[in-house]
Amino acid sequence: MDFQDTEELAAFRSEVKTWLAANATRRTDKRHIGMEGETPFREAKEWYRKKAEAGFACLTWPKEYGGAGLTPVHEVVWQQEVENYLTRDAQFVIGIGNCGPAIMHFASEEARRELLPRMASAEDVWCQLFSEPSAGSDVAGLRTRAERDGDNWKINGQKIWTSGAQYSDYGVILTRSDPTVSKYRGLTLFMIDMRQSGVQVRPIKQMDGGQHFNEVFFQDAIVPDAYRLGEIGGGWTGALTVLMSERLAISGIQPTGFPQFLDLVKSLELNGRPIADDPLVRDRLATWYSQYAGLQASYKRMITAVAKGGIAGAEASLGKLVGAVMNQEIANFCCQLLGPAGIIQDPALSPERAHFQDSVLFSPGVRLAGGTDEVMRNILAEQVLGLPQEPRADKGIAFEDIPTGPVD
Template sequence: MDFNDTAQEAAFREEVKTWLTTNIPSNSELENLDYIQRAKLWQKRKYDAGWACIRWPKAHGGRDASAIEQVIFNQEEAKFDTPDGIFSIGQGMCAPTMMTWATDEQNERFMPPLASGEEVWCQLFSEPAGGSDLAALRTKAVKDGDDWVVNGQKIWTSGAHYSDYGVLVLRTDPDLPKHQGLTYFFLDMKSPGIDIKPIRQISGGANFNEVYFNDVRIPDAQRLGAVGQGWQVALTTLMNERASIGGGGGGVNFNSVFELAKTVDLGDRPAIEDPSVRRKLADWYVQESGLKFTGYRSMTALSKGEIPGPENSIGKLVGAPKQQDMANFALDLLDQAGIIWDEAHSVNAGMFQATYMASPGLRIAGGTDEIMANIIAERVLGMPQDIRVDKGIPFSEVPTATK
């Protein structure tokens, strides 16, 4: 047992380090650019040098790298403060789905500009009536010649407003049972009839959108999988979503609360000297280290060319509530001043307040805590699915709040 790279991995890590050190954008390069322009600049630079989406085939703009090489690249890149965040859905979820289900010609057309960051993709799955119960979506597609005509509404679409393309699941036959009447497509986000409205969040940001479809036409050639096979295709996307969303890494963590506890008083002494504070900190520390070493186990599997076990499925379910609880605890340590959320006047520029308000979203996005627990129970422990009262009946006859 050791934490060392193999000779080959160490050489690769050196190569990555060297390239990153000499190519990270300088502050002056990034000056006067917004976050989208910054992200695009960095992505293009990686792409031009062969360091974008390195796990992808070379023909699609990648490097034909191994899974462990991807992990090593990510680790080294994370040591720098690089602009990112706008490509993870496209490259992490849309691309694997396209590469599994689209034609060679389509992938040759669409994958390289997705890898280079010149084209941004989004994912349009959730609907007002279908979140955790994703297959209950109702946005309709009706065949008309070589096109499908789409009407309805999607919601929680990250980055819809700056995306060039998107993947989506639509209901093509409401008279079939829920999962059977779905079909999967990709589309041009600039198509006529698409209306995008940002959603204001309780955290103050607006990362998500509502997307309305009014007689939007999608060519049948942009269908992925057969008509009615949409659920199966969607599972490719979802499996990659859960693999790519870690949660619990940044923001409030053991270190930030540990440091805070040294600087604020509880009674007549620093909070860090209080046994109840120390016990709580210990609990969070062992959660963080447990996740870290579970990650090392997965990395070992990748290093050996094996597929990691199911243990990685716990990351989001542990990380998201932990952030919320730690932020809540930190605010209590600040006592009455905990209520102040003002970058100029809050401790750590308001990071604890920001996390307190953002963490409810972390527990919902990419599969709620409850869905994640179901997934662990069903796929890891092998327990049966919940009883589904909508099973086997035409979707149009499934009970809703209004019928």
């Protein structure tokens, strides 16, 4: 696909540039801005509201659902321009990037028109309630129960690692509605109101000091049947839509640390000479540059496929795997490169506003979120290389008959 601007795209780019210049603060460095806490949350809501009013929210969504009705290439143009500004443009990616496409596909028309425009403008914030204490990589092994109760469903159980649940108005939740069939067939997906009394959210403290994710407990929480996404027992299909959209959304914002590394290398000296003359640094520079360039190329390939009506393929898993590993390796290497200064985590004192020190503490989580390295490798092995599937000992067995330790 040709990524040169057509006349129409050039006009769009110029419109975006003008609007950003008038409404956002231009970047002076490449640091990531923190996303945690009340202030970033409020600033992000304000940013999304402004974008929506200007017609720049959810560019690829249909207009009737709060979007702009444009193409993925317009989205690329937006991303290229917005990264020059200090904005909170990716703050609500879980709702808009992961949950939104599943709602668009599986919700009733009434629910779509009610909920999606409020998601697009961040009037409502959403979270993704999949992982449980004993079901992360093997998410289809989850135990949160959904039981039919007239026109409603009653939800009981526990989720964990739910990013942003403490700020969320709604969530997309994967539940077990039938334990008597095999594990992939007994799941049902819903949209749930997080502000009801049957939902309790407890933030988890991380090693970097933040509270990005949460434990969420459900005790007789109520979901109307009108908020079901897809068929009863068809939740796995909906869950795959969420997970595939998640990988596409992550690929667009996956931190690699490379632009910050390049800036650091340009600014440091070793024994009176530019540090870029050091053979070890040159070796790392070459390795990470080629990985970074490869990631950019695969991202463009993926956007091309999506723009032609296809879906994000295994490139998304490749981008996640390579980008997350590289991000952690770069953070560790740069802190060593800085010598004793590598342990100073003060943004006013450290190069790149302590980006690498922050990243040493958060980058391990990036390798887990959205699927671990091993899970990405399994996907690539099975779907790209055509290797045999992992042996699945629970295949064809009713979920309730799968041997397990004590639960509940």
